[in-house]
Amino acid sequence: MKLWSTETGAHLKTFELPRDPIIFEKFLALPSKNHFTFMNKKGRVSVFDPNISDRFLMQLELEGPVRSICYTPDETSLAIYTRESHLYFQDLSTSKIQAASTSFRTRGEISLMAISPDNELLAVGCKPRAIATFFGPGPTHPHTAVVEVYGMNIDPGSIMRTLQHVRSEPFAITEIVWSKDQRHVITITQTQSLPSQSFCCLWGDSIGNADNLWEQDLGGGSAGFDNTESTCIIVALDREIRLIDRSTLQLVVAIPLNISDPGIQRVLGHHGLVMTSFHGGLVVHEPSAARKSSHSGASPPLPRAYRENIFQNGE
16 A cells, blocks of 8 residues: 655555455545554454554454444544444544444445534435335336435434435445535445446535435546535546536536546545546646636636556556
8 A cells, every 4th residue: 555645746655554365345544643444345344553563453343244434524533333233433542442322223224424524413325225116126116225314412313314316227325425514415326337327416505405406427437525615516527627616506617637548536525636547647636726727817727736656567
């Protein structure tokens, strides 16, 4: 595993990861604390801190397999959700694990979760299921999945809001992103057919508003918020990055990608950055730089981009 600086593009460090016989299902990184967490397909969570040891620090033993993990917004704890609907918090300083005061009984098996910036709300994405019929799902029965928003401190365990997604073919909710001011939530769904399609949905202006305000076909891209200003949605497509004004839902600026064969797109909402992989390297973009230039009347320049050969020996 390699760690790079988005400010300079410099390669900072290479970590040798411990071996695990089971393929990792999910990987989380908190570079500010040199804390890395892995979850494998059997729901076992492993914690790795390269500054302390070259082996996993611990294998968490909890009640039932783990279904989802995420860091709390204040970066003090790791949140862990089990199949038995129990929520745990691991303190990153002491490594102690504490159970939440209540369980969160979702309507289906969860696939991911995200905690609001003020640590007050828990958004849980439930795995897709077909709308119930006597004969089961069929070609004319749409598939549905929900994101349920629960209170954590006020009315803990109670559903505050339900965001329902309906598609004509099987799909999964792959991302849940809170805006920094918590006025909006973005969910990203991906179809299970090949080639897969992903869609970005913008939800609500308040907790009581469960309407889908806006939807964008991403192709195979990603989306998030420009949280440095909390005013724009970042949409990363195959050949273009777009900034969408959250108030008017109008296009602010479109930035073409000068990459011959772009690969994986990833929006880092908390930093307002977009990462794009290509054959032999990685590019980091800062779309807000182009937005400021467009407001000043100048031609919007390409955002800053750092190219580094991070794929070696054909990997």
